[in-house]
Amino acid sequence: MAAPGDKEVLSIKGLQVCYRTDRGPVRAVRGVDLSVREGEIVGLVGESGCGKSATLLSVMRLLPFPGEIVAGSIEVDGTDVLALNGKGLQALRGGTVAMVFQDPMSTLNPAHQIGAQMKEALRVHGLPSTRSVLVDLLKEVGIPSPETVLGYYPHQLSGGMQQRVMIAISLSCRPKLILADEPTTALDVTIEAQILDLLRQINRDRGTAIVLVTHNLAVASQFCHRIAVMYAGQIVEEGSVKDVLSRPLHPYTRGLIGCIPRFRKGVPLTPIRGQVADLSENHEGCAFYPRCDKAVPGCLETLESLLDAGDRMVRCHRYGVPEYGDVAAAQDSGCS
Amino acid sequence: MRGVKILERALAALPIMLGVCIVVFLFMRLLPGDPVDIMLGEASNVTQEEIDALRSQFNLDDPLHVQLASYLMRVLKGDLGYSISRSSNVGKLLLEALPATVELALAAILIALAVAVPLGIITAVKHKSLIDRSSMACSFLGISMPAFWLGIVLILIFSVHLKWLPTSGRATYGLVPSHVTGFYVLDSILTGNLPALKDSLRHLVLPSIALGAAPAAVITRIIRSSMLETLRKDYVTYARAKGVAEWAVIIKHAFRNALIPAVTVTGLEIGGLLGGNMVVETIFGWPGMGRLVVDGIFSRDYSLVQGAVMVYGLTFVTVNLIADILYTWLNPKLVVGEKV
Numbered sequence: 001m002a003a004p005g006d007k008e009v010l011s012i013k014g015l016q017v018c019y020r021t022d023r024g025p026v027r028a029v030r031g032v033d034l035s036v037r038e039g040e041i042v043g044l045v046g047e048s049g050c051g052k053s054a055t056l057l058s059v060m061r062l063l064p065f066p067g068e069i070v071a072g073s074i075e076v077d078g079t080d081v082l083a084l085n086g087k088g089l090q091a092l093r094g095g096t097v098a099m100v101f102q103d104p105m106s107t108l109n110p111a112h113q114i115g116a117q118m119k120e121a122l123r124v125h126g127l128p129s130t131r132s133v134l135v136d137l138l139k140e141v142g143i144p145s146p147e148t149v150l151g152y153y154p155h156q157l158s159g160g161m162q163q164r165v166m167i168a169i170s171l172s173c174r175p176k177l178i179l180a181d182e183p184t185t186a187l188d189v190t191i192e193a194q195i196l197d198l199l200r201q202i203n204r205d206r207g208t209a210i211v212l213v214t215h216n217l218a219v220a221s222q223f224c225h226r227i228a229v230m231y232a233g234q235i236v237e238e239g240s241v242k243d244v245l246s247r248p249l250h251p252y253t254r255g256l257i258g259c260i261p262r263f264r265k266g267v268p269l270t271p272i273r274g275q276v277a278d279l280s281e282n283h284e285g286c287a288f289y290p291r292c293d294k295a296v297p298g299c300l301e302t303l304e305s306l307l308d309a310g311d312r313m314v315r316c317h318r319y320g321v322p323e324y325g326d327v328a329a330a331q332d333s334g335c336s
Numbered sequence: 337m338r339g340v341k342i343l344e345r346a347l348a349a350l351p352i353m354l355g356v357c358i359v360v361f362l363f364m365r366l367l368p369g370d371p372v373d374i375m376l377g378e379a380s381n382v383t384q385e386e387i388d389a390l391r392s393q394f395n396l397d398d399p400l401h402v403q404l405a406s407y408l409m410r411v412l413k414g415d416l417g418y419s420i421s422r423s424s425n426v427g428k429l430l431l432e433a434l435p436a437t438v439e440l441a442l443a444a445i446l447i448a449l450a451v452a453v454p455l456g457i458i459t460a461v462k463h464k465s466l467i468d469r470s471s472m473a474c475s476f477l478g479i480s481m482p483a484f485w486l487g488i489v490l491i492l493i494f495s496v497h498l499k500w501l502p503t504s505g506r507a508t509y510g511l512v513p514s515h516v517t518g519f520y521v522l523d524s525i526l527t528g529n530l531p532a533l534k535d536s537l538r539h540l541v542l543p544s545i546a547l548g549a550a551p552a553a554v555i556t557r558i559i560r561s562s563m564l565e566t567l568r569k570d571y572v573t574y575a576r577a578k579g580v581a582e583w584a585v586i587i588k589h590a591f592r593n594a595l596i597p598a599v600t601v602t603g604l605e606i607g608g609l610l611g612g613n614m615v616v617e618t619i620f621g622w623p624g625m626g627r628l629v630v631d632g633i634f635s636r637d638y639s640l641v642q643g644a645v646m647v648y649g650l651t652f653v654t655v656n657l658i659a660d661i662l663y664t665w666l667n668p669k670l671v672v673g674e675k676v
Contacts, residue, residue, distance in 0.1 A: 101570060
């Protein structure tokens with residue numbers, strides 16, 4: 001992994017996303033602050049529906065209707081993303097920031113050849129799109145016989161190969177930041193490792209910052225410098241991968257780690273009790289409170305920001321309480 | 337590979353055509369009365385002997401299966417028979433009428449597509465907007481209006497009251513372009529005959545609107561619903577994420593894929609136009625196949641109706657074959673299957 005630089009590539013402050021549905025507003029993202037520096041890999045983890053993808057899509061201004069950004073600011077490489085429109089937005093999308101989606105089978109257009117889809121990305125950003133450029137890109141992402149693949153349609157490639165093509169397209173305009181939305185979820189485990197290796201190599205060779213959305217803590221632990229755990233549209237814990245996963249402070253992070261299956265016989269899984277918070281409701285205080293084993297009455301008060309816990313930030317009232325540092329249990333989980 | 341498939345489909349049309357031939361033959365015989373009854377219906381001073389003689393002259397006194405067999409044999413030789421009511425060769429009559437029908441059908445399809453494609457795209461992009469809702473109301477109207485009613489209303493408004501357009505026919509007397517292809521619009525362009533071009537276009541407007549309204553409405557709906565589906569696809573979001581301009585996202589990515597289901601329905605609709613044109617040609621006095629068939633049915637002109645319906649059948653099969661070819665061409669998954 002490349003050592004992260006000092007320059008901020010992505011800065012999200014107080015982001016709030018709301019889906020105005022027929023059954024009332026759903027607040028998918030409720031005040032997210034996230035900063036990513038040059039060459040850094042940041043993991044965004046959490047359950048389905050916690051606002052990870054909505055946060056990423058907000059950066060590209062690609063929230064599907066009826067979702068909209070209601071508050072906050074997003075800056076990419078010093079540019080205010082929310083002020084962009086038309087040409088500026090097109091230059092950002094695929095230019096400064098590239099996105100890799102979850103399911104390559106449905107993300108590449110079935111009706112166009114691979115070569116045409118690659119060419120399109122280069123052309124809209126005014127870059128040369130000769131055959132040799134395309135071949136070099138495909139070579140870089142490790143596609144065998146790239147000359148032939150250019151003439152293929154997506155369905156003629158395997159899922160792993162399709163994902164490589166998608167990564168090649170994201171690379172094509174030399175973005176400063178790649179947003180990877182669960183890029184390996186649709187692939188099997190051996191391919192997953194290859195794709196992650198590829199992304200890591202790109203990060204190392206080109207110094208491209210990457211935000212990786214995943215719900216797989218093992219992937220995050222191997223791949224990221226820093227990790228932000230999201231719950232109910234908020235970041236609940238953020239710090240270096242090592243600190244967060246080996247010594248989780250927030251009860252939710254600990255719960256997530258408790259849910260990872262282990263090889264050792266007789267170690268039961270400890271699921272988090274209760275249901276994921278309903279985002280169409282207003283939550284007074286901590287959103288995790290109804291499911292938290294360590295809750296105290298103070299949890300019903302709203303925390304305006306994350307608390308500084310020295311090596312990381314935590315959104316929990318109980319941070320610092322002695323019985324909290326139950327390090328041994330977390331280390332047992334084998335995540336360190 | 338593709339050529340073989342097309343040939344396969346074309347050959348499959350043969351039994352269909354045979355079926356069409358037999359069914360029409362039998363259905364015509366189910367109608368009460370035969371050509372001789374109709375021809376002699378008004379006359380009172382005819383003897384039974386004379387009637388029988390006429391019947392045997394047209395071979396109408398043979399058993400049904402003999403008539404059918406001899407008809408099929410003649411068709412195989414390319415002879416569609418003799419039209420009793422028009423005293424002419426059926427093949428010749430159909431060839432004369434075909435350009436008129438095709439010209440009208442093409443104009444109707446052109447109008448239908450010119451309305452349906454942009455409207456289908458816009459209503460999908462502006463889903464649930466005012467334009468979407470009002471277009472859908474109009475399309476509902478378009479589907480519900482029968483062509484004969486719409487034709488008469490159009491004539492009333494634009495020909496009778498406003499006097500903008502002619503009420504019937506293909507061309508004003510004296511303005512018929514010299515014969516090259518039989519398509520008046522094309523012929524007048526080829527011969528550089530501007531007044532004839534203007535005249536034939538003016539004659540074409542109302543019937544092609546009457547004929548194209550229903551397919552326009554149906555195709556709009558199909559394009560809209562398949563656009564709504566493709567617009568939600570990941571590859572459309574991905575195209576936006578690549579920085580592709582919105583219009584190109586809509587046309588190159590969403591519409592290109594939405595075309596796949598739309599093509600099949602459009603093919604069927606064009607086939608359906610053939611049925612509609614009998615009504616529209618009759619109302620507008622359009623000298624095409626539709627009118628031949630209608631007249632033929634009323635005068636029990638067996639050979640004429642059978643011949644015309646066979647041409648209809650052939651056209652229907654061909655149009656659907658073309659739609660199928662377009663479909664495979666638009667959908668690469670059907671053609672190239674190998675994996676790396």
